Amino acid sequence: MAATPLDLFDLDASLTDEERAVRDTVRRFVDDRVLPHAAEWFRKAEFPWQLVPTFAELGLLGAPIATHGCAGMNPTAYWLALRELERADSGIRSFVSVQTSLVMVPISLFGSDAQKDRWLPALQQGKAIGCFGLTEPDAGSDPAAMRTRATKTGDGWRLTGAKRWITNGTRADVAVVWAKTGDDANSIRAFLVPRGASGFTQTPMERKLSFRCSDTADLCFDDVRLPDDALLPGTKGLGSALKCLFEARGGIAFAVCGSAAASLQCAIDFAKERVAFGKPIAAMQLVQGKLATMGVELAKAQLVALSLARLKEAGRLEPVQVSIAKMNNVRCALEITRTCRDILAANGITEEYPVMRHMNNLETVSTYEGTSDVHLLVIGQFLTGHAAFRG
Ligand SMILES: Cc1cc2nc3c(=O)[nH]c(=O)nc-3n(C[C@H](O)[C@H](O)[C@H](O)COP(=O)(O)OP(=O)(O)OC[C@H]3O[C@@H](n4cnc5c(N)ncnc54)[C@H](O)[C@@H]3O)c2cc1C
Incomplete structure (x- = not known):
């Protein structure tokens, strides 16, 4: 175990065997069956419904729930799985986030026994959406x-x-x-x-x-x-709806490290290959400065994400912490994808590279589940005791 470009603090070493196993299983699935088609699905505006039964087999639908056939995964394992899906496309990751945190979790938290029996098994198996x-x-x-x-x-x-x-x-x-x-x-x-x-x-x-x-x-x-x-x-x-969003936002803060990491890896590979003024652009100080800054920002976002997951596991996660992580990590991921696009220059605007697709997707992720403005206001209220939502 050691620092790697996409994991500068070697956070991998602090994962349990079970968490690593979930991550690696989903990683293989994403590499084999999602990444090769992600650009085409984006271009054609098609959701890959054919993958839903596999999401179910992997235990991703309703993963944190421990009843009705759901996997009962710990938050870190589930969020690592989301990060792997996000590495391919935020839109695909969102299918799982919504089905799980915004549909199955509310039914599990707020539903009657009859509602749970009627819907949770079907949603877990991907037979209902x-x-x-x-x-x-x-x-x-x-x-x-x-x-x-x-x-x-x-x-x-x-x-x-x-x-x-x-x-x-x-x-x-x-x-x-x-x-x-x-x-x-x-x-x-x-x-x-x-x-x-x-x-x-x-x-x-x-x-x-x-x-x-x-x-x-x-x-x-x-x-x-x-x-x-x-x-x-x-x-x-409204508090009940906000409780569901609280569940989903933690996963988003963790997941966006996936699209950021995929974009950074792409920019590093590109910079090593692309030659300008007689040498690879990776050997230029200005390009290295951008890559180094992105590596550091990604490492910080991953530290925030893992802290969030461990707080959730300990039952100590608070709304202000989720707001900090959602706002910070989405901002950081967006900034990384924009800088990667800059390094790829003209090539960066094509679908041959995933960077601009991730960048476009992150514009949505920045808006849904609370805009940065909304999260700043949550944090501001925590700091000052004053709610400033109405100006
Ligand atoms: C692709 C996609 C998928 C989505 N999926 C879902 C879903 O499944 N379910 C669902 O319910 N919703 C979903 N949403 C909606 C999303 O949650 C909302 O877009 C989001 O809450 C922002 O609302 P709005 O777009 O109406 O912007 P508005 O609330 O109109 O905000 C406009 C601007 O004003 C700012 N603003 C608002 N209030 C304040 C304030 N008090 N102080 C300072 N600035 C402020 C905002 O930050 C923003 O910049 C989705 C959105 C997208 C784009």
């Missing part, structure tokens, strides 16, 4: 401003409203939909809306320049009638 509908056309960073309403009727609920930018939304068999049941954010509850419910439409969002291989949808609820047991009974206010 799920999505998480919080964002609306006019409410993103401020989900308390949502307009989607669930109104109680004699024998159930009527759901009216719209959700936008919903990952896995076109194909989802079940949508976890957040709606107000009264006037304020305390009245927000989640409902399980099955595909095919009358008045429920799932429309793909097209012409994206980022997350092209990811399925992103508009969901519309036109007076959808739901039975009483569509309500996730444990959800109580």
